[in-house]
Amino acid sequence: MQIPAIFFDGEHARDNQVTLRLEANDLVFSGPDVSETRWSVAGLHPIDPPTAGQPFRITHDGKVGARLVIRDQAFIDELVRRNKDLKGGYSWKHVRDVAVWTVGGLAALGVIGYVVMSLLPQQVAYVLPEEWRNRVGNQVVRSLVDNKQACTSAAGQAAISKMLSVLANGNPDMPPVSVAIYDLKLVNAFAAPGGKIVFTSGILKEAAGPDEIAGVLAHEIGHVAYRHPEAQMVRLAGLQVLISVFTGTGGGDLTTNLAALAALLRYSRDAERQADAYARKTMVAASVDPTGLRRFFEKLLKIEGSKPAADQAAAKPSTLDRIGNVFSTHPGTEDRIKQIEPLPAGMTPVQILTPEEWKALQNICGT
Ligand SMILES: [Zn+2]
The missing domain is CATH 2.30.29.30 (Pleckstrin-homology domain (PH domain)/Phosphotyrosine-binding domain (PTB))
Incomplete structure (x- = not known):
């Protein structure tokens, strides 16, 4: 036929x-x-x-x-x-063909995902779900502070809340943040995904007044506003981030591996400049004197020069100790100091905390 x-x-x-x-x-x-x-x-x-x-x-x-x-x-x-x-x-053959095509489609999605993740980490950072930001942010913080509990004296927490509300004055678009203080000697502060800002008790002890800490806080809020921690996570983990978004699993290696954590906290000079500019704008809008931040950076620079390895010499260095102080995680300090200008003429700096509130903040860890 x-x-x-x-x-x-x-x-x-x-x-x-x-x-x-x-x-x-x-x-x-x-x-x-x-x-x-x-x-x-x-x-x-x-x-x-x-x-x-x-x-x-x-x-x-x-x-x-x-x-x-x-x-x-x-x-x-x-x-x-x-x-x-x-x-x-x-x-069944048809089903198998469909499966082959579907896998092929997934592979194609993977390729598209890879391209997006590697070219646009900053853009991806803005669309990551809140749930993911919080989950991974918590993991990052826990790993960095070796599962220590945050210090929670009521007076100390009231002081940090007041400092945040002073900074929010004149800055209605300030992103929501949470600030936790951990009993660590190291002088550092950092922002993790999900707006989680961490201060060590060491940095509070080192500061001469609340304006210095308010400046550092404004800088960290800048990192949060620009989603720098999330972008850095995407840059370092790429597709693993997408997988963890969709599967509800954690950041894996990135949040448990020391080298990866160090890389996660170390931003580019451009990111630092963005956070500095954000801090300046925020402080001026809130009438907080930015010279406090400048004074603090200058002081830290001197300390850095005189006893660079003091913290690393501790008997049992914490994870954060091993990563380093505020200079290891916020590069490019000297040229940054020069950019910090006082409040414009005629503006009176606001009192951020009373002396008692400042003392309570410095002693939030009870020592
Ligand atoms: Zn920074």
């Missing part, structure tokens, strides 16, 4: 007239523009189930996209008699 049919090769939109015949276990066809082709009957499957009076469309293993359109009912019946799978409309 030899019948006319139409063949699409799956690559060109053009239809081709072919002649079709059954030969042993093969379907054989050829036409003016189609060289002789053999499709095994066992490898055929239907695109739709055969319907009486409708042209029957079939394809073949490994020829995804290529198809034959057959109108001859007797021929269709004979094909279905020889290959029962053709009756169903779906066969």
